[in-house]
């Protein structure tokens with residue numbers, strides 16, 4: 001695939017981008033829930049592509065493209081049809097699903113190698129680790145990604161490497177309480193046949209959980225990059241090299257080659273890196289990092305994708321520019337030379353009055369918790385143009401014990417929180433008729449880490465006739481604000497309501513309700529919104545994923561089937577905090 005064949009337009013360069021020697025860049029480069037980045041450069045297009053992990057989220061494994069390493073457009077998702085990997089639908093547990101992917105190109109084919117982890121099964125159980133390969137020849141055609149090809153490996157973080165003999169190998173992290181270390185085998189990526197035993201080639205430098213390995217061939221060496229220390233404060237990047245693929249691998253005396261551990265930086269947990277070169281031959285590294293400050297307490301967006309420049313001279317070890325900071329200086333940034341194809345949003349963009357107009361599709365950056373039951377989400381159904389119709393699932397967002405979903409799914413669709421400060425609001429038209437029916441908005445990390453506020457038909461406190469209430473509920477591993485209900489004011493019944501969620505500051509959010517302004521604004525000024533609840537971001541600062549904001553519809557275990565109509569969906573970013581001390585917003 002070449003750019004010109006796709007009819008790329010050449011565009012006039014806006015002022016700042018046209019400048020010849022831009023070297024400053026800001027982290028994270030891909031904000032919000034985008035952990036375990038893996039990136040490549042495609043020279044013919046002078047374009048970079050990055051993948052990240054998605055756990056239980058569907059569609060899974062987004063691919064972003066960039067020419068300047070700064071603006072990243074969503075190309076599509078590797079895992080975009082439930083049939084490619086049916087077992088994602090039965091994944092249980094907040095930390096299950098798609099773990100770290102590796103994106104590579106070899107002989108004109110793109111490979112995405114990853115693991116579907118059933119994290120509630122014992123590490124000793126081989127069925128916990130479902131290692132898989134997807135491939136395509138055209139990254140820009142989402143439907144061209146293959147179904148998953150499965151291969152046997154009792155571990156995770158697989159990464160392919162092609163040796164001089166043309167054979168393909170996979171290096172991965174062996175389940176760390178079974179046979180810890182980095183293991184390698186010859187694997188046929190087309191069939192999934194493992195053609196040799198798995199061999200333990202490196203154990204890292206002694207840190208916890210050596211993982212995220214990638215092998216690079218350079219100057220007659222095999223360089224083996226890995227992450228150690230666990231994916232929180234002690235995370236780090238280490239490297240070793242050998243003249244032979246199977247080792248022995250010698251450690252770089254400068255290890256760890258990149259870490260923010262034991263620092264006071266706002267960016268913490270830096271690790272799980274990947275390396276690539278730009279069109280000028282300069283080296284760059286990406287890694288995951290958490291914007292938490294050394295307190296490591298409030299980090300709702302979880303693990304995001306960060307960039308740094310790397311010096312890698314002939315025969316020498318790579319030297320990363322560290323520690324990772326919000327504003328950095330690196331090599332001259334590549335320039336935007338052509339418009340990227342596709343119409344996916346950029347990672348830093350908000351949603352401005354999304355209309356769900358007739359004939360349109362659900363936006364490509366909208367995500368579900370496990371593959372959706374498609375008929376529960378209908379754009380502009382008959383009689384309700386410019387709305388998204390939600391049909392309730394029996395389960396609410398908490399779902400079943402053990403973070404299990406169920407065959408009926410959980411009606412929920414959202415987008416990533418991608419800004420430190422933002423506001424999110426939707427209009428909801430919902431007239432529940434069956435007790436228990438509830439439709440609302442949520443700040444969601446997982447089934448047992450989220451806050452939600454809905455419009456619900458509930459028995460009032462003195463157990464009289466069910467009435468319309470705003471119902472707030474939160475759940476976390478730490479104490480949460482109490483559940484509460486607030487009667488919907490009389491004049492608001494049978495009206496379209498606006499529900500909103502906004503950041504009050506860098507640590508707290510509020511959930512609010514109001515009557516919607518009629519389209520065209522003729523309904524007069526709405527009253528002051530009612531603040532229903534205030535929520536600390538700490539309750540969703542946990543685990544491997546990051547915050548999603550969105551809408552849900554549930555019968556709360558009852559028989560309700562009343563649909564709701566969502567319209568005028570807004571998400572506006574107000575600022576990124578990229579630094580501890582001066583709160584730099586950009």
Ligand SMILES: *[C@@H]1O[C@H](CO)[C@@H](O)[C@H](O)[C@H]1NC(C)=O
Nearest residue numbers: 087090091092118120121404
């Ligand atoms: C998830 O839990 C459900 C209910 O216990 C079970 O039926 C299903 O097999 C589990 N899924 C996996 C992948 O273990």
Ligand SMILES: *[C@@H]1O[C@H](CO)[C@@H](O)[C@H](O)[C@H]1NC(C)=O
Nearest residue numbers: 106107108109137165166167
């Ligand atoms: C490279 O791809 C071409 C076209 O798909 C194929 O014919 C050829 O065998 C491949 N070469 C190798 C070394 O795999």
Ligand SMILES: *[C@@H]1O[C@H](CO)[C@@H](O)[C@H](O)[C@H]1NC(C)=O
Nearest residue numbers: 138140141142143144145146
């Ligand atoms: C995209 O891929 C699908 C599946 O391989 C194919 O049917 C379709 O023709 C492709 N579309 C384009 C525009 O190449």
Ligand SMILES: *[C@@H]1O[C@H](CO)[C@@H](O)[C@H](O)[C@H]1NC(C)=O
Nearest residue numbers: 180181200201202203247249
């Ligand atoms: C890794 O550690 C195990 C257990 O200590 C040891 O048996 C093995 O030889 C080590 N592997 C390498 C490549 O050093």
Ligand SMILES: *[C@@H]1O[C@H](CO)[C@@H](O)[C@H](O)[C@H]1NC(C)=O
Nearest residue numbers: 229234235236256259261262
């Ligand atoms: C951080 O400090 C602890 C305690 O001194 C030490 O054990 C650890 O190795 C340090 N981590 C890194 C990555 O330097």
Ligand SMILES: *[C@@H]1O[C@H](CO)[C@@H](O)[C@H](O)[C@H]1NC(C)=O
Nearest residue numbers: 218219220221313314315316
């Ligand atoms: C790197 O160094 C080796 C040996 O010193 C030399 O053979 C090779 O040509 C050099 N490669 C480059 C790209 O300069």
Ligand SMILES: *[C@@H]1O[C@H](CO)[C@@H](O)[C@H](O)[C@H]1NC(C)=O
Nearest residue numbers: 309310311319320321329330
């Ligand atoms: C990163 O880039 C800067 C140029 O702005 C350069 O001075 C520095 O040496 C580079 N560091 C590494 C480790 O590549």
Ligand SMILES: *[C@@H]1O[C@H](CO)[C@@H](O)[C@H](O)[C@H]1NC(C)=O
Nearest residue numbers: 460461462463464465466467
């Ligand atoms: C009890 O129900 C009545 C009738 O719906 C209502 O007016 C009253 O406010 C309720 N009392 C409480 C304490 O909720």
Ligand SMILES: *[C@@H]1O[C@H](CO)[C@@H](O)[C@H](O)[C@H]1NC(C)=O
Nearest residue numbers: 431468490491492493494495
């Ligand atoms: C809402 O509308 C329905 C049907 O139009 C009506 O039966 C009901 O009384 C109305 N409720 C309120 C509180 O106005």
Ligand SMILES: *[C@@H]1O[C@H](CO)[C@@H](O)[C@H](O)[C@H]1NC(C)=O
Nearest residue numbers: 504505506507508509534535
């Ligand atoms: C953020 O707002 C909350 C709720 O108003 C307040 O309790 C908290 O102290 C504020 N935090 C900061 C850092 O200003």
Ligand SMILES: *[C@@H]1O[C@H](CO)[C@@H](O)[C@H](O)[C@H]1NC(C)=O
Nearest residue numbers: 394395396398399473556557
């Ligand atoms: C829904 O959520 C509540 C918490 O508000 C929980 O207690 C209940 O079991 C859930 N019901 C169903 C059917 O999922």
